[in-house]
Amino acid sequence: MDIRSTRCYPHHLWGGDQHLTPKPAVKVEDLQYTYQDGTVGVEYANLAIDEGECVAVVGPNGSGKSTLLLLIDGLLKPTKGRVYVFGEPMVEKNAKKLRRRIGLLMQNPDDMLFNSTVQEDLEFGPAQLDMPKEETSILIDKAASRLGLEDLLNKPPYRLSEGEKQRAALACILVTKPDLLLLDEPTAQVDLNSKRIILRILNELKAEGKSIILTTHDLNLVPYIANKVIIMDKSKRVAAKGGLRTILRDIHLLQTCGLEPPDITKLFLDLGFREPPLTVEEGVEALTKVFTYRKLNIWSEGSYSA
Amino acid sequence: MQNLDARVKLLGLAALITLTIFTQNPIVQLSILLICYTLSYLSKISVSRIASRSLTIITPAFIIALPRAIMSLNTFSANASSFQPFSEGLSYLLLFTLRIAAASTALILLISSTGFSKILSSLKWFKAPRMLLWVMAMTHRYLLLLTTELHRLALARESRVHKDLKIRGVWREGGRMLATFLVKSIERGERVQMATLSRNGETYLKTYYPNLKLGAEEWIFALLVVTLIIFGVVTSI
Numbered sequence: 001m002d003i004r005s006t007r008c009y010p011h012h013l014w015g016g017d018q019h020l021t022p023k024p025a026v027k028v029e030d031l032q033y034t035y036q037d038g039t040v041g042v043e044y045a046n047l048a049i050d051e052g053e054c055v056a057v058v059g060p061n062g063s064g065k066s067t068l069l070l071l072i073d074g075l076l077k078p079t080k081g082r083v084y085v086f087g088e089p090m091v092e093k094n095a096k097k098l099r100r101r102i103g104l105l106m107q108n109p110d111d112m113l114f115n116s117t118v119q120e121d122l123e124f125g126p127a128q129l130d131m132p133k134e135e136t137s138i139l140i141d142k143a144a145s146r147l148g149l150e151d152l153l154n155k156p157p158y159r160l161s162e163g164e165k166q167r168a169a170l171a172c173i174l175v176t177k178p179d180l181l182l183l184d185e186p187t188a189q190v191d192l193n194s195k196r197i198i199l200r201i202l203n204e205l206k207a208e209g210k211s212i213i214l215t216t217h218d219l220n221l222v223p224y225i226a227n228k229v230i231i232m233d234k235s236k237r238v239a240a241k242g243g244l245r246t247i248l249r250d251i252h253l254l255q256t257c258g259l260e261p262p263d264i265t266k267l268f269l270d271l272g273f274r275e276p277p278l279t280v281e282e283g284v285e286a287l288t289k290v291f292t293y294r295k296l297n298i299w300s301e302g303s304y305s306a
Numbered sequence: 307m308q309n310l311d312a313r314v315k316l317l318g319l320a321a322l323i324t325l326t327i328f329t330q331n332p333i334v335q336l337s338i339l340l341i342c343y344t345l346s347y348l349s350k351i352s353v354s355r356i357a358s359r360s361l362t363i364i365t366p367a368f369i370i371a372l373p374r375a376i377m378s379l380n381t382f383s384a385n386a387s388s389f390q391p392f393s394e395g396l397s398y399l400l401l402f403t404l405r406i407a408a409a410s411t412a413l414i415l416l417i418s419s420t421g422f423s424k425i426l427s428s429l430k431w432f433k434a435p436r437m438l439l440w441v442m443a444m445t446h447r448y449l450l451l452l453t454t455e456l457h458r459l460a461l462a463r464e465s466r467v468h469k470d471l472k473i474r475g476v477w478r479e480g481g482r483m484l485a486t487f488l489v490k491s492i493e494r495g496e497r498v499q500m501a502t503l504s505r506n507g508e509t510y511l512k513t514y515y516p517n518l519k520l521g522a523e524e525w526i527f528a529l530l531v532v533t534l535i536i537f538g539v540v541t542s543i
Contacts, residue, residue: 075500096506104504110454111497112505114447120423123514128506133514158454176505 022050024084025180025211026072031081033064033071041067041076043236049228051086051179054202054212056222059232059239060258065215066107068232069182072213073104085180100129103173107184109165113157118149118168121157125176136175143171146204148197163194170198181205183214187221199224219248220262223278233257248278307349307419310527311519312428318531319416325538326409332401334538338408341530342415351418359418360410367406368399375399422446427513451498452491459487 026049033041042064049055057065070076072083074095083090085098106112115121122143126136144150147167152160160168166186173181186202187195202225206212216222222229222244229247231254233239239257240247247253251269254261261269264283268276277283307315322338329335346356375395416425426439463483471479 070500073504075503099504099506102504104501106497106501106504108497110451111494112501114451114498114501116422116446116450120421123423124507125505127512127514128508130512136514158450172505 023087024048025051025053025086026213027084028068028072029082029084031068031071031083032079033067033076034079040064040236042071045081045232045238047230047238047241049211049213051211052206052209053228054206054214054226055228055230056226057213057215057230057232058217058219058222058259059215060217060234063232063234063258064236065232066184067236069104069184069213069215073102073182074099075104100176101179103176103178103181105169105173105181105183105186107188109162109169110157112169112172113160113165116156117154118157118160119153121168121172122153122175125172129176131176139175139177140171143174146174146201147171161191163190166190167194167197170201174201178210180211181213183212185216186214187216187218195221217259219254219259220264223248223262223282231257231259245275245278249276307345307351307415309523310419311524312420312424313431314520314524314528315416315420316425316428316432318527319412321531321535322412323409325535326405326412329538329542330401331538331541332404334534334541335401335404335408337534337537339404339411341534342408342411346415346418349419351415356411356414356418359414360407363410364403364407368403371399371402423513430513447498448495451494452487455490455494456487459483459490 026047028045028047031042031045035041045064045068057068059065067076071078072085072090074083074085074090074092077092086101088094088098090098113121115124119140122140123136126139131139140153144153147170149164149168149171152164152168157165157168166189170183170186183202186198190198199221202212202214206225212225214225227244228241229244230241231239231247233256240250240253248261248265249269251261251266260266262278264280265276265278268283268286273286277286322342326335326338343353343356347353375398377395426443429439429442460483463479467479
């Protein structure tokens, strides 16, 4: 398979038909970016993400996922191509206005926590947006209780654990009430508890209708958050994009791009399931069906469809 | 001290620091020192931490002023009939050190009991120049970040070095580490700048004003400071 050409699945598989007239939150056209030292950041990217969608950009390390997010946020200027956010081109004169609606979570939370205390870091964003102090206090209290940060507000960020830092960094962007969230590896290097909290918050944000683009190389996580997947490969191109199930069940495509399907999917594919589950919960459901309808004869038959 | 309004605290402690500069009376200096330590004790700020931090300022100040006392000692040898020259030098040394101790302790008390953003917003309230505030904010931010970066770098290096280096080796390794630190600092600075921009940070960073609170604590503190100032002025005349 030639993965240098983007594999696009039909639009109805993306779940885009949920909206009658979906408005694109982000549109990327022929995007290319080369760093000053000549290193290619993004080779070629074309994609459109509708408002209210949650899209996972997956790919191995160094495939240009983080650079793509920085380009969407207007922090890097594309070498070629254009980025549109909420229908407006992300150019220097628009950047400030558009960034008021964007929340970027950087890969390393230390980069985002640069004040003396967590409280000061949380106040930073709203202060720049001239939000009234009273409103900011309410938003900070809300974000802190959602992310379990109540006892950490007066602590210096460098005293926090990695999970706490990541939650604090996420709170920093939530307090600015963004419509579009760009999350760079939101669950990397965090403990199980923090991962659960972050996943819960992301699902709540999705339910609130926020548009979310997150990058990850952990495909086990993707089915719990995203409804679309974009794959970037080592050549720093968008190798494929499509619906969650279509992409995550295409083991050949994933392996060509240096990725592995979710563990549970791989297990069921190996067992011969034609439509393997993507999450543990779906796996339990599939097995329950098998046990219920076929009793315990599962091993005597060749393959099963969940 | 932590609950005091940042503006009242800043103004009060700045007044005490100014008093240490303009008064020569050791009793006034000792009173300032005593009040600072009492306030830190009452505010549950570690007294030993304040002392150790101020020692880092007092020690070099003492060393700088020491030659004056030593030079007076020579005068004393030449003029054995009188203790005056030596005691003059010694008293200068002691007074100088005492003044530095009082001023630095007041400053450390301010820093220990007030968040940096509160100090900045208070200065902004007092109409301090924008550029000064910006320089202070940037210096503080990058100083913190670079200190943690350097700490990490040193730990990573130490975990991989398993032999004692000779002096030349130490210098060579130190040079390499410094180069890595500089490169990392630039990279880190770029990423932090991006994070600042993504949260709509501009060249001039905005902060919230703390609410002006003038309760009993503020009045007591102000009264204490005013009493000390009057005492200082009266004894200096």
